[in-house]
Amino acid sequence: MKKRLLSFSMAVCMVCLMAMTSCSAAEIPAASSGVDMDSAKLKSETRTVSTFSDVPAGAWYAEAVNYCQQNGIMSGTSSTTFSPEATLTRAMLATMLHHMSGTPAVSDAPVFTDAVAGSWYSDAVSWAAKNGVISGYGGGTFGVNDPTTREQAVTILWRCAGEPEITATADISDLSSISSWARAAVYWANANGLLDGMMENSRFDPKETIKRGEVASMLYHYLSNDANSHPELPAGGKLLVAYFSATGTTRTVAEKLAETTGGDLFEIVPAQPYTSADLNYNTDCRANAEQNDPSARPAIANTVENMGQYDTVLIGYPIWWGRAPKIIHTFLEAYDLSGKTVATFCTSGGSGHEDATLHDYEPNANWLEGRRFTGGTDRNTLEEWISALDLPEPSPAVAAAASAASKADFNFDTKRVTLNSGYEMPINGLGTYSLHGETCVSSVKSALASGVRLIDTASAYGNEEEVGQAVREAIEELGLKREDIFVITKIYPGSEMANPEQSIQACLDRLDLGYVDMMLLHHPDQNDVNAYRAMEKFVEDGKIRSLGLSNWYVEELEEFLPQVSITPALVQNEIHPYYQENDVIPYIQDLGIVVQGWYPLGGRGHTAELLGDEVISGIATAHGVSSAQVILRWNLQKGVVVIPGSSNPDHIKENTELYDFTLTDGDMARINALDRNEKHDWY
Ligand code: NAP
Numbered sequence: 001m002k003k004r005l006l007s008f009s010m011a012v013c014m015v016c017l018m019a020m021t022s023c024s025a026a027e028i029p030a031a032s033s034g035v036d037m038d039s040a041k042l043k044s045e046t047r048t049v050s051t052f053s054d055v056p057a058g059a060w061y062a063e064a065v066n067y068c069q070q071n072g073i074m075s076g077t078s079s080t081t082f083s084p085e086a087t088l089t090r091a092m093l094a095t096m097l098h099h100m101s102g103t104p105a106v107s108d109a110p111v112f113t114d115a116v117a118g119s120w121y122s123d124a125v126s127w128a129a130k131n132g133v134i135s136g137y138g139g140g141t142f143g144v145n146d147p148t149t150r151e152q153a154v155t156i157l158w159r160c161a162g163e164p165e166i167t168a169t170a171d172i173s174d175l176s177s178i179s180s181w182a183r184a185a186v187y188w189a190n191a192n193g194l195l196d197g198m199m200e201n202s203r204f205d206p207k208e209t210i211k212r213g214e215v216a217s218m219l220y221h222y223l224s225n226d227a228n229s230h231p232e233l234p235a236g237g238k239l240l241v242a243y244f245s246a247t248g249t250t251r252t253v254a255e256k257l258a259e260t261t262g263g264d265l266f267e268i269v270p271a272q273p274y275t276s277a278d279l280n281y282n283t284d285c286r287a288n289a290e291q292n293d294p295s296a297r298p299a300i301a302n303t304v305e306n307m308g309q310y311d312t313v314l315i316g317y318p319i320w321w322g323r324a325p326k327i328i329h330t331f332l333e334a335y336d337l338s339g340k341t342v343a344t345f346c347t348s349g350g351s352g353h354e355d356a357t358l359h360d361y362e363p364n365a366n367w368l369e370g371r372r373f374t375g376g377t378d379r380n381t382l383e384e385w386i387s388a389l390d391l392p393e394p395s396p397a398v399a400a401a402a403s404a405a406s407k408a409d410f411n412f413d414t415k416r417v418t419l420n421s422g423y424e425m426p427i428n429g430l431g432t433y434s435l436h437g438e439t440c441v442s443s444v445k446s447a448l449a450s451g452v453r454l455i456d457t458a459s460a461y462g463n464e465e466e467v468g469q470a471v472r473e474a475i476e477e478l479g480l481k482r483e484d485i486f487v488i489t490k491i492y493p494g495s496e497m498a499n500p501e502q503s504i505q506a507c508l509d510r511l512d513l514g515y516v517d518m519m520l521l522h523h524p525d526q527n528d529v530n531a532y533r534a535m536e537k538f539v540e541d542g543k544i545r546s547l548g549l550s551n552w553y554v555e556e557l558e559e560f561l562p563q564v565s566i567t568p569a570l571v572q573n574e575i576h577p578y579y580q581e582n583d584v585i586p587y588i589q590d591l592g593i594v595v596q597g598w599y600p601l602g603g604r605g606h607t608a609e610l611l612g613d614e615v616i617s618g619i620a621t622a623h624g625v626s627s628a629q630v631i632l633r634w635n636l637q638k639g640v641v642v643i644p645g646s647s648n649p650d651h652i653k654e655n656t657e658l659y660d661f662t663l664t665d666g667d668m669a670r671i672n673a674l675d676r677n678e679k680h681d682w683y
Contacts, residue, residue: 052082059084060197061213064220071223073099074216084213091121091144092212093153094134096219097160098124106130110338110364112142129336132308133160136336151182151206153215154194157222158185159308173202175559182206184562194221238309239263239391243316244327246274246287249375250347253382254316257345260382261391263314265586268331271299287320296326297333304335311392312341319352319372328358338364343389346372410639412659417641419569420592421546423517425486427636428658429454431598431645433461439647444470446649448478448485450656456572456596456643457511458490458522459503464510471513486517488572490550491535493525500527500534508543520548520572523683524556529563536566548572550598551683554587561591572596574683575640576603576610577631580675589639596641601628603680604645615670623661626654633658634671 055065065082068074073096077083098104109126116122125142128134134156136142148156158164163184171190172178178186186204189195195204198214241263243254251267258265278286290296307313315331317324324346342365344354354370368389373381410417416424430447432440432455440463444455448471457467471485489507496503508516519535521528538544548570552560561567571588575581575597588595602610610616611627620630632642632655644655663671 052076052080054081055084055213059213061217064217065213067220067224068096068216073219074212077212082212082216084211084216086212087147087209088153088212088215089145090134090142090148091115091125093148093156093215094128095121095124096215097133097156098127100219100223101127108339108364110136110336112136112144113140115142115144130339132339135308136338147209149206150198150204150208150210150214151178151186153210153218154189155182155185157194157218158188161188161222163309164188171202172199172204174204174206178204178206183559187562189218192221194218196221239312239314240266240304240307240310241314241316242266242268242304242331244268244270244318244325244331245316246279246318246325250316250318252375253345253347253373253377256377256379256382257314257316257386260379261314261386263312264310264590266304267302268327269301270327271301281321287325290326291321291323293326297330298325298327300327300330300334307335307337310340312343313337314343314345315358316345316347317355319346319348319355322352322355324355324358328355329361332358332361337362339366341366341368341392343368344370345385346370347375348372410636412636415659417594419546419594420567421569423486423545423569425518425546425570425594425641426452426454427641428452428632428656429456429486429488429641429643430652430655431643432457432463432467433598433645434604435461435466435645435647436463437466440466441470441473443647443649443652445474445477447652447656448474448480450649450653452652452656453484454486454488454641454643456488456598458492458520459496459507459510460490460492460522464489464507465512468511468513471511482514487511487513488518488520488548488570489516490520490522491531492522493528497521497525497527497531500531501537503531504535504538504544508538515542516544518546518548518570519544520550520570521552523551524560529560532560532564536564539566546570548593548596553584557588557591567591568593570594570596570641572598572643574599574603574679574681575635576600576680577613577616577634577671577674578602578606578610578676578678579680580672580677582672582675585638585640594641595639596643597635598643599680600632600635600642600644606680613674615674619663619667619670622667623663625657625661628655629658629661630663630667630671633661633663634668637663637668 052065055062061084065074065084069076069082077086104127106123106127109130111117112125112129115125121144125144129136129142172186175183186206190199195218197217239261241254241258241261243250243266245251245254245267254265257263274287281288290298315328317328324344342362344358346352346354353372359367371385410427415427417427418424430444430452432444435443444467447455455467455471457464467487471487474480475482475485489511491497491500491503491507504519507519519538521531525531532547535544535547539547546569547566548568549560550572552571552573557571571593573581573584573595575585575595576599585595599606601607610631613627616627616630620627623630628644628651632644635642636658646652646655
């Protein structure tokens with residue numbers, strides 16, 4: 001959808017420029033039934049401007065109101081009034097966008113129970129929903145009379161523009177109150193002048209209802225802004241695999257399907273998780289009660305961001321008493337899948353088949369035949385099902401974007417991964433936290449002699465000079481080149497991030513290696529964005545090659561990423577079998593960012609328990625390796641780079657011997673099951 005609408009902005013933009021340059025103030029083009037894309041018609045039809053008594057000539061939005069009226073995008077609320085202070089309903093916004101798009105005819109579009117047939121907005125609402133411009137609420141309603149907030153309006157317009165990426169930073173003082181799903185849109189709008197006149201003291205007030213005068217101004221700036229003339233991209237089919245999994249069986253199938261199709265993965269997370277007692281079907285359990293209650297709609301804790309972008313949705317669920325769990329009904333009621341291709345897959349070890357009653361929720365979707373799978377279904381079987389479905393082809397643009405942002409693959413032959421910065425990084429290294437003085441120098445040299453080519457240090461560890469010295473000596477003694485060794489360092493919150501240029505240069509000086517391969521922000525901080533931007537300048541100067549973050553999780557990344565120009569190449573977070581970050585890792589990897597784990601062996605003080613864990617030592621015995629090697633290999637097989645710390649040359653060497661054995665799916669699953677969400681440090 002977002003691609004299809006791009007054309008209107010360019011056409012209208014041309015129209016408005018012609019109108020503005022070729023007409024006198026008293027003679028302006030008429031477009032009584034919306035903006036006509038035929039510029040010749042606009043040029044030949046003119047009429048006198050009507051002035052609105054409630055739009056003073058000097059009002060900041062006056063020119064915009066005139067413009068929108070002249071081009072048939074907005075009309076008055078009466079023949080003499082525009083009501084610039086009145087709030088904008090969803091039906092009004094749909095109508096404006098429909099007009100801007102040339103008021104295309106609507107067929108086979110969803111009909112909403114709260115939209116009056118034949119009313120001024122009915123076609124626009126159907127058009128907006130059909131094209132994913134504004135989705136209905138589910139349950140057959142559109143919310144025609146509901147007011148639109150500022151962040152909603154901006155996001156809708158941004159979608160129409162093709163969701164352009166914006167890297168410039170917006171000067172917005174109430175950034176934290178903007179919903180994460182709206183931030184990119186607000187940055188874009190601000191950077192392109194769409195919010196001019198709307199920001200008092202740099203405040204956006206995202207949750208305020210948007211007023212008609214403000215919308216006129218926003219649309220005026222949008223349509224007369226060259227920055228919105230984006231090249232048209234081919235339409236294509238983006239795919240979402242949405243699933244609910246109570247015990248992990250459906251998750252396994254969903255993950256494989258997402259990999260097979262290149263689609264996005266969305267887990268439907270119940271607001272109240274299901275315990276094993278809830279699922280004990282032989283008792284009067286919660287699952288049974290819900291399945292027997294037609295009105296049960298268990299709440300969902302999360303939402304699909306921008307469902308409008310997907311053309312195909314695969315929905316997965318376990319079979320409960322022959323039917324889909326009621327949470328799937330909640331999901332279908334929450335979204336409008338009209339016009340999309342939809343298929344379900346269900347999981348059950350025995351009998352059962354897809355729950356066709358679900359089709360009733362989305363009568364306007366193109367339902368394809370669903371399938372039942374067992375938990376252990378192999379990839380070939382899934383691929384066969386997908387091929388037989390004959391899904392819409394992804395467009396080249398969508399496929400290219402997907403591959404650019406796809407998880408960076410580890411090469412187990414070269415023991416390296418290619419970062420999004422274009423540089424290669426080894427996937428196992430040495431951590432130097434708590435190594436100092438001569439111990440640090442000898443440990444780093446011992447690691448380099450054992451074949452380690454990745455060293456992790458930080459300003460806060462107080463050992464950058466020793467690390468630099470060890471690297472320089474090893475280059476000399478082992479005949480290595482500087483480019484063979486990948487050194488990571490970090491700058492710390494507080495005074496270092498408050499004076500980033502100085503701190504970055506100090507790291508470079510202490511290491512004294514010419515350049516640093518990667519620099520991370522050690523933790524989030526009030527000055528982190530500025531500090532990162534300073535690091536970006538050092539990248540431009542060639543003194544740093546790649547950038548990254550440490551101790552950044554999903555929310556922090558959502559807030560941070562839109563504000564910087566260079567996407568981080570790496571995020572370094574605590575990861576070990578007792579603290580697995582299973583939600584965070586795939587999120588980061590899906591952004592094309594490599595994940596690196598600190599405290600891979602649990603960290604000092606915790607290694608004995610982890611290395612002695614029965615499951616881990618059992619797997620180690622079976623493979624004839626050590627517990628440490630099992631843990632490090634488990635990380636690598638999850639796509640997590642490892643940097644174990646050690647001052648013991650035997651351990652250092654042992655920690656490099658990770659490539660002559662492979663953990664089975666069963667081994668991986670058993671280690672995955674050890675997660676306790678047990679952090680071993682505060683950050
Ligand atoms: P770790 O790697 O989980 O554990 C280090 C401990 O494991 C040491 O006591 C070491 O003792 C022992 N060990 C290492 N290899 C072993 C083996 N093969 N068998 C038995 N014991 C072994 O903890 P860490 O060093 O604290 O963390 C790793 C690195 O992550 C740090 O060095 C640092 O670079 C980084 N880090 C980053 C952050 C951050 O905020 N970004 C925070 C913490 C750590 P021996 O010396 O006796 O081998």
